[in-house]
Amino acid sequence: MTDQTLSLPLTERPAAIRPSTSYWSGVRRRLARDPVTMICAAILLVILAAVIFAPLLFPLDPYKTSMIRRLKPPGTPGFLLGTDELGRDMLARLIHGGRLSLFMGFAPVLVATCIGATLGIIAGYAGGAVNMGIMRIMDVFYAFPSVLLAVAISGALGPGIINGLFALTLVFIPPITRVAESVTTQIRAQDFVDAARATGASATRIVTGHVLSNVAGPILVYAAGLISVSIIIASGLSFLGLGVSPPTPEWGLMLSAMRQAIYVAPVNAVLPGAMIFIVSICFNMMSDGVRSAMDVRA
Amino acid sequence: MTEAIRQPDIGGPAQPMLIVRDLQRHFVIRGQTRRRKDVVRAVDGVTFEVAKGETLGVVGESGCGKSTTARLLMHLTPPDRGEIILDGEKVGDPRGVSVRDLRRSVQMVFQDSFASLNPRLTICDSVAFGLRVNGQPATTARLNADAMLRMVGLTPETFSDRYPHELSGGQRQRVNIARALAMSPRVLILDEAVSALDKSVEAQVLNLLLELKERLTLTYLFISHDLAVVRYVSDRVVVMYLGKIVEVGPVGAIYDRPHHPYTRALLASRLSMNPKQRISAPPLTGDPPNPIDPPSGCRFRTRCPIAEAVCALAEPRLARVDAAHDVACHACDAGSGHTLARLTGMEGA
Amino acid sequence: MIFYVIRRILYVIPIAIGVTIVCFMLIHLAPGDPPDAVLPDNAPPEMVEEVRAAYGFDKPLPVQYAYWLSRVVTGDFGRSIMTQRSVASEVFPAVLNSLTIAAAAIVLALFVGVLFGALSGYRSGTLTDRAITFVATTGISVPHYWLAMVLIIVFAVNMRILPATGMGPGGSSGFAFNLENLRYMVLPAIALAVGPAAIIARSVRGTVSEIRKQDFIQTLYAKGLGPTRVFLHVAKNAAPTLLAIIGLQTAHLLGGSILVETVFSWPGAGFLLHSAIFSRDLPILQGAVLVLAMFFVATNLVVDVLQTFFDPRLRRG
Numbered sequence: 001m002t003d004q005t006l007s008l009p010l011t012e013r014p015a016a017i018r019p020s021t022s023y024w025s026g027v028r029r030r031l032a033r034d035p036v037t038m039i040c041a042a043i044l045l046v047i048l049a050a051v052i053f054a055p056l057l058f059p060l061d062p063y064k065t066s067m068i069r070r071l072k073p074p075g076t077p078g079f080l081l082g083t084d085e086l087g088r089d090m091l092a093r094l095i096h097g098g099r100l101s102l103f104m105g106f107a108p109v110l111v112a113t114c115i116g117a118t119l120g121i122i123a124g125y126a127g128g129a130v131n132m133g134i135m136r137i138m139d140v141f142y143a144f145p146s147v148l149l150a151v152a153i154s155g156a157l158g159p160g161i162i163n164g165l166f167a168l169t170l171v172f173i174p175p176i177t178r179v180a181e182s183v184t185t186q187i188r189a190q191d192f193v194d195a196a197r198a199t200g201a202s203a204t205r206i207v208t209g210h211v212l213s214n215v216a217g218p219i220l221v222y223a224a225g226l227i228s229v230s231i232i233i234a235s236g237l238s239f240l241g242l243g244v245s246p247p248t249p250e251w252g253l254m255l256s257a258m259r260q261a262i263y264v265a266p267v268n269a270v271l272p273g274a275m276i277f278i279v280s281i282c283f284n285m286m287s288d289g290v291r292s293a294m295d296v297r298a
Numbered sequence: 299m300t301e302a303i304r305q306p307d308i309g310g311p312a313q314p315m316l317i318v319r320d321l322q323r324h325f326v327i328r329g330q331t332r333r334r335k336d337v338v339r340a341v342d343g344v345t346f347e348v349a350k351g352e353t354l355g356v357v358g359e360s361g362c363g364k365s366t367t368a369r370l371l372m373h374l375t376p377p378d379r380g381e382i383i384l385d386g387e388k389v390g391d392p393r394g395v396s397v398r399d400l401r402r403s404v405q406m407v408f409q410d411s412f413a414s415l416n417p418r419l420t421i422c423d424s425v426a427f428g429l430r431v432n433g434q435p436a437t438t439a440r441l442n443a444d445a446m447l448r449m450v451g452l453t454p455e456t457f458s459d460r461y462p463h464e465l466s467g468g469q470r471q472r473v474n475i476a477r478a479l480a481m482s483p484r485v486l487i488l489d490e491a492v493s494a495l496d497k498s499v500e501a502q503v504l505n506l507l508l509e510l511k512e513r514l515t516l517t518y519l520f521i522s523h524d525l526a527v528v529r530y531v532s533d534r535v536v537v538m539y540l541g542k543i544v545e546v547g548p549v550g551a552i553y554d555r556p557h558h559p560y561t562r563a564l565l566a567s568r569l570s571m572n573p574k575q576r577i578s579a580p581p582l583t584g585d586p587p588n589p590i591d592p593p594s595g596c597r598f599r600t601r602c603p604i605a606e607a608v609c610a611l612a613e614p615r616l617a618r619v620d621a622a623h624d625v626a627c628h629a630c631d632a633g634s635g636h637t638l639a640r641l642t643g644m645e646g647a
Numbered sequence: 648m649i650f651y652v653i654r655r656i657l658y659v660i661p662i663a664i665g666v667t668i669v670c671f672m673l674i675h676l677a678p679g680d681p682p683d684a685v686l687p688d689n690a691p692p693e694m695v696e697e698v699r700a701a702y703g704f705d706k707p708l709p710v711q712y713a714y715w716l717s718r719v720v721t722g723d724f725g726r727s728i729m730t731q732r733s734v735a736s737e738v739f740p741a742v743l744n745s746l747t748i749a750a751a752a753i754v755l756a757l758f759v760g761v762l763f764g765a766l767s768g769y770r771s772g773t774l775t776d777r778a779i780t781f782v783a784t785t786g787i788s789v790p791h792y793w794l795a796m797v798l799i800i801v802f803a804v805n806m807r808i809l810p811a812t813g814m815g816p817g818g819s820s821g822f823a824f825n826l827e828n829l830r831y832m833v834l835p836a837i838a839l840a841v842g843p844a845a846i847i848a849r850s851v852r853g854t855v856s857e858i859r860k861q862d863f864i865q866t867l868y869a870k871g872l873g874p875t876r877v878f879l880h881v882a883k884n885a886a887p888t889l890l891a892i893i894g895l896q897t898a899h900l901l902g903g904s905i906l907v908e909t910v911f912s913w914p915g916a917g918f919l920l921h922s923a924i925f926s927r928d929l930p931i932l933q934g935a936v937l938v939l940a941m942f943f944v945a946t947n948l949v950v951d952v953l954q955t956f957f958d959p960r961l962r963r964g
Contacts, residue, residue: 032579136661141669145898145899150934152670155924156932158927190414197401198374198406198481199401199428200398200401200432201428201429214417240905240924259910262804266805269796270793274793277793
């Protein structure tokens with residue numbers, strides 16, 4: 001065969017010559033036009049920056065107690081957000097506590113996403129007995145309400161950050177696996193996967209080259225929506241005396257410790273919970289925004 | 299350029315490109331109760347040959363097993379039984395060719411042009427994927443992919459970096475053809491490849507396919523429910539009904555002298571170009587029987603105008619009625635016991 | 648139909664067995680020797696022996712599981728470390744209290760969620776819709792245990808119109824549905840209902856606006872049906888989805904009640920779990936988790952079967 005090409009007249013109207021738009025560039029453009037998502041992202045960035053950098057830049061001591069300045073209201077000189085039940089600086093504790101609370105929100109979802117996505121994609125792509133095996137085990141864990149499962153496992157293991165992380169990760173693997181399995185099964189049935197199989201490509205190659213790019217979006221959006229749940233449950237575990245132990249600052253634990261103070265200093269008492277609330281609502285608004293930006297079919 | 303991976307003609311021109319013997323695939327589906335497992339006999343003992351350089355048309359109603367046959371040929375769905383012989387070499391045999399080699403030699407274009415392209419990949423990357431899988435470095439593969447796009451009439455400058463949703467249906471189907479041809483196949487299976495296109499675009503793509511066939515000395519398996527299109531492109535035609543071949547023969551013989559009552563009914567159902575020539579009574583009534591529980595003997599007997607007692611008892615065999623023209627009907631098989639058998643047998647002679 | 652129901656029940660059995668295995672393993676997850684996990688620190692030797700024999704701690708795990716399961720099916724969940732009373736006698740009254748408050752919460756959540764969800768779905772795209780959607784997202788994001796504290800501060804501490812904690816003057820044993828006791832239920836029910844109400848509102852909104860977009864609704868209007876009659880058709884089509892969400896939320900309410908009950912000192916299963924965790928009373932933990940999880944499994948089964956009455960398409964699953 002020679003290199004010359006067939007001179008076929010192109011009678012169909014060619015698409016107008018303009019920069020090609022990939023799916024993701026469209027998503028980015030729609031996101032940039034969504035003010036709510038942008039504001040929530042900005043708030044989260046500020047909180048994240050404060051939590052990460054503030055302790056490095058300012059002298060904040062979250063542990064120094066003082067019996068004489070217990071439960072000072074917010075605005076007290078030197079204590080912008082007042083003090084807690086042991087006279088410790090609320091601002092310092094909220095900032096330091098945010099590190100652990102956010103970490104306990106992110107880490108389990110991250111680990112669970114890696115494990116769950118892998119299991120789900122394997123189950124969805126392989127189908128048959130492999131699918132049955134993986135998904136039935138997931139069904140068992142799915143049969144527990146998420147808070148109950150987290151409390152049961154970390155309750156049995158006893159208090160501790162690692163135990164809490166382990167319990168939370170275990171809670172999030174089944175739902176992520178389910179989502180990954182269902183989107184993979186849908187993609188698996190598409191003709192382009194068969195076309196890829198027809199080239200003689202191995203299963204691994206098809207999964208990395210064709211399946212992953214199509215399932216990653218839905219899985220990540222779903223996982224992002226779980227971060228707020230994770231932060232709430234993680235703080236909830238500490239609130240129950242599981243997870244983080246005193247005197248380490250953590251929002252859930254702080255909230256629990258201040259429960260007796262609601263009669264004396266209600267504003268101080270609700271501050272840690274308000275932080276959980278703000279972070280959680282920003283995450284939810286953001287993942288809603290991303291989801292609807294991804295939903296529009298170009 | 300693609301010369302390097304072109305595959306040589308091994309068995310010589312007389313050796314059929316593909317020999318399919320007794321191919322069978324049943325799908326087990328769960329019934330209402332756990333006990334009973336229902337079996338859909340999608341493809342039930344199909345035997346045919348495809349000669350080198352010919353276009354074999356496959357027609358039949360939806361659900362008759364056309365697409366499953368195509369998928370079995372590429373081992374996209376593994377067959378339960380039967381053998382596929384590619385240019386004299388048995389597929390899956392230690393001394394024959396591997397499934398991987400089969401897939402490279404036989405490529406397929408699917409009906410749904412959108413679903414058969416990965417929405418997240420550019421056109422060029424989609425075409426280049428198969429080349430990269432088969433060992434070409436990324437840059438070479440992209441260059442070859444561009445050349446393939448040019449060959450199907452899409453200028454790479456305009457189309458290479460586009461995504462499937464930015465193309466029209468006809469353009470996407472050209473991409474699918476380019477992708478299949480990039481593997482330098484010897485056989486191209488076109489599974490309703492033009493059925494979803496507008497009539498004008500369909501004609502353009504058909505002509506492209508015919509030109510490419512000449513240029514690249516390809517063999518086509520052309521699956522369609524559109525009788526006019528099959529007549530236009532095919533050299534020989536296979537008629538399928540409920541997972542079985544009922545008639546096979548040269549395109550002229552099938553269209554001008556159909557023997558099987560099903561083929562006759564199918565051809566009678568075509569719309570005429572003459573507005574005065576209207577079809578008064580439907581040539582076929584009712585839906586095809588449930589493939590889970592097909593009728594005994596001849597599967598067409600429940601809708602057949604000339605069915606007799608013998609049709610319920612024995613399954614008709616594919617019998618030669620004319621030069622290279624086989625029919626699976628008791629009425630065409632002398633000695634079957636059907637009252638019309640001798641008559642039609644004589645007509646064929 | 649009957650086949651479907653039987654198949655659903657058969658399908659639930661392996662899951663129920665899986666749930667018991669997970670609950671059984673809780674004792675073995677705990678650090679230290681398993682007998683220590685179910686015995687008080689100062690247990691007399693004869694009691695240790697009795698427990699060893701009953702649990703079969705020297706036997707391999709599957710045998711232990713069989714021992715345990717055979718006792719559990721007869722209602723014997725072991726003894727509480729704290730009170731030395733049988734776990735069943737502690738757990739069941741507590742679960743009943745939890746169900747009381749959960750029932751109140753789900754009724755509230757359903758009323759608010761369906762009302763605003765349907766409104767939002769019918770007005771989809773308008774300002775009303777966006778406001779409701781925003782409030783619903785807020786409701787989903789709020790940590791219910793924090794909301795519980797805020798409610799106490801506002802209504803019990805500042806306004807002094809509702810009691811802060813407990814189940815009423817009679818305690819858990821003297822509870823009856825009278826006006827005085829109902830006041831104690833208001834705040835916990837609200838705290839529990841907010842999350843499910845928001846989720847129900849969102850799904851109802853999604854389902855209703857999806858159904859309204861379908862062609863058959865246009866046909867109904869074209870036939871000349873009034874909005875009320877069309878709404879009946881929308882409602883009928885939304886019912887299966889709604890039912891699934893309600894079932895899921897009822898069950899999740901029981902899980903979520905752990906924290907809210909702790910804040911309100913409501914003597915339910917959650918409160919019991921909380922004190923069991925503090926005193927490391929593993930038999931109670933195990934028993935309470937098992938009963939709650941089984942309740943969750945049963946709820947899902949009932950919802951699945953009910954759904955098929957509304958949507959025959961689901962029967963062949």
